[in-house]
Amino acid sequence: KMMLALRKILNTVGNPHLKALNDRFLADRTFVSRFRQAPAAKNFHHNYLGGLLEHTLSVCGMADLLAGHYPQLDRDLLVSGAFLHDIGKIREFGYTRNIDYTDEGRLLGHLVLGVAMVEDKLGELKDFPPSVALRLTHMILSHHGEYEFGSPKRPKFLEAFALHLLDDLDAKINGLGRFMEKDRLDGDWTDFNRMFGRFFLKTRIPGAEKTPAEGKEARPRQGSLFSPKPDESPIE
Template sequence: MDQSNNGAGASQLSKPRKPINQLADAMSIDQVFVLGDKQQRTNRQGSQYLLLKLTDRTGTIVAMLWNADNDTYDQLERGGYVQCAGRTQIHQGALQIILSSIAVADPPTVNPADFDRFDADAADEAETTLIEILTGLTNPPLKQLASCYLNDESFMKRFRRATAAVSNHHAYPGGLLRHTVDLMEICQFMGPRYQRVNTDLLTFGAFLHDLGKIEEILCEGELTYSDRGQFVGHIVIGIQMLGEKIAQYETETEQAFPAELRLHLEHLIVSHHGQREYGSPCLPATMEAIALHHIDNLDAKVTSFDSLIESSMGNQDHWTPYLPSISRKLWKKPDVPNA
């Protein structure tokens, strides 16, 4: 690539880009994104077009390129930087970009900090809370088992960056830790209010419930499922990880881990989706499992709806557009009137 192109790229790098979460309807766009996904499709008239998923550190947006040829599709790499020009519009309640052009971005035009969705400060804060909760458990076997996870540097490093999902709730690097800690804090608040709920067991179940996603989902670059995730899934992986840590516990303590406690922990993992059709091999059968399922679902739903509101904040109305995925509009004005 010649020096004149590099000079132009360096000049463009100094030009601020508009983050995805600040885009609004009818806005002209000419800037770099990460290509999260690409699909080549054919419309009813037989013309090819590209359906794309563009990302930056603030979110994801769908983009369309009409009358696209095979060469354009082949040149674009998932997870790569792309220079996009076009205009935003609202379609079926969601903001998207209609592209006039797309090309592989010139490296000097890219500021990697615009696209790294991992927030190290937020992860530090969440990890501190995680450690405080787990080291504060009163059940000795659970407290010792927790130390097997906390003292595993490789595990903790991956846990900090893991995502809770490919889409929907907490779908970003660091999202799994945030989701896990939020659940554990809710468990600490809610557990003591119900006589039949063991708060330590419930809290530890919240810690364990989605740990298999560390192996299930790849979060470097495009969020996508690993081969192990596709073949096995995070529930089975989580059970396997628990077995490995219990074996470590027994080696370090030279004592058998309580068999009944192990069954309760395994049940919390396998039942947390709540229904067989949602992926749980078993229905929740203990008070802790019932509570965990509903707490997990609450956090996922509220966070998902919050993301829908966030994605439509460019619209100045107090309501989002109609959202077909949830069959309603959502109130999004942040302030609440005084009584």
């Protein structure tokens, strides 16, 4: 269901060059198979099989909504960047027995690997505009937002900045939500969260729904396969 939902969003990309690039990846059976299985991280967010697809679908969906709210954003560029921003993670992580970094994951990282994968597909396309390729490359390299978070460049145009914010939001909501779900302390507050440096209030306000609204189907979600160890520091 998640892969079909992602394809549905990407099929609405109108820019012929970006659509051709996205379609190259979607037509690559090896890529799609690994993309559907890969985790999005080792420890913090979407750190389970299928997590990368879930995270990518979420960021693409938010990119679609954000572009509808802010007409100054190039929707096709933002949605395509959202699709491609983490593809390097299919090579960054191995997950045969548990989730861990591959050699190229440790030596290069998913930002560099993702750019290399995009460049390989661009080599199969004729007349792809260099200016568009440059912007996509920048979006992949800058989506962590700051140097201290692993980006060699900070976002320097609207779509790149928006992608960083959406990626960060989805990662933190997922990671924090799972932390709160796993908390077993009695009372209204969670245990201390070292990543965010605070306790979190976990009780709902009166009347808050605990299940999807009637008539609405919950978005597909993968279950957890590997749980992070308590002493492991979060890594996106």
